[in-house]
Amino acid sequence: AQSVSQHNHHVILSEAASLELGCNYSYGGTVNLFWYVQYPGQHLQLLLKYFSGDPLVKGIKGFEAEFIKSKFSFNLRKPSVQWSDTAEYFCAVNKGNTDKLIFGTGTRLQVFP
Amino acid sequence: DAGITQSPRYKITETGRQVTLMCHQTWSHSYMFWYRQDLGHGLRLIYYSAxxxxTDKGEVPDGYVVSRSKTENFPLTLESATRSQTSVYFCASSPDRSSYEQYFGPGTRLTVT
Incomplete structure (x- = not known):
């Protein structure tokens, strides 16, 4: 069965700290990879996506993610977090020949000033 | 541009009652999805429609019914609500299969007492 793992369930950082959130998936073949963000009280929004090409993907608000095929990973990074980055972050994977996204369980990020 | 809307935003119902959650999108997207979001489980796909x-089943379809008579609407019905269906329900849409990116509604918080 497809699975997407986010090992960090809750991350607490101070402003200006660097962030890396892990995402691993469990199957091979062609995949399309996404990170979504859910700010408190809001709906999910796309942060960035990877379909093909350069494995280092840049998204909105200074976020980036690196696809490492050999490690089945798509980790999210930001060099310097802000208080406004407090949110829940979801990794999602689409296997290339299906219609569906499989979401990880999410990582709650709290950033303190 | 209304995008994707859900109604009601909040609902309290009793065990055994039928409840319908509405989802409407103005983009004429082909694909629509229903997810439930629960602590520790992230987002799980209930049903989707191409x-x-x-329509087709997702990961957790039991106890739910969907229909899609018009492209813009995708209602989700709980035929006989149970307490385990207390959750936040998100509707999403996607323009076509090649995009895979999904756009989410604001969610409906359902409590079954």
Whole structure:
């Protein structure tokens, strides 16, 4: 069965700290990879996506993610977090020949000033 | 541009009652999805639809019914609500299969007492 793992369930950082959130998936073949963000009280929004090409993907608000095929990973990074980055972050994977996204369980990020 | 809307935003119902959650999108997207979000489980797909009159089960379809008579609407019905269906429900849409990116509604918080 497809699975997407986010090992960090809750991350607490101070402003200006660097962030890396892990995402691993469990199957091979062609995949399309996404990170979504859910700010408190809001709906999910796309942060960035990877379909093909350069494995280092840049998204909105200074976020980036690196696809490492050999490690089945798509980790999210930001060099310097802000208080406004407090949110829940979801990794999602689409296997290339299906219609569906499989979401990880999410990582709650709290950033303190 | 209304995008994707859900109604009601909050609902409290009793065990055994039928409840319908509405989802409407103004983009004419082909694909629509229903997810439930629960602590520790992230987002789980309930049902999805590739086009009007085409629906398919997701990961957790039991106890739910969907229909899609018009492209823009995708209602989700709980035929006989149970406490385990207390959750936040998100509707999403996607323009076509090649995009895979999904756009989410604001969610409906359902409590079954």
């Amino acid at each position: 086009a009007a009159d085409i």
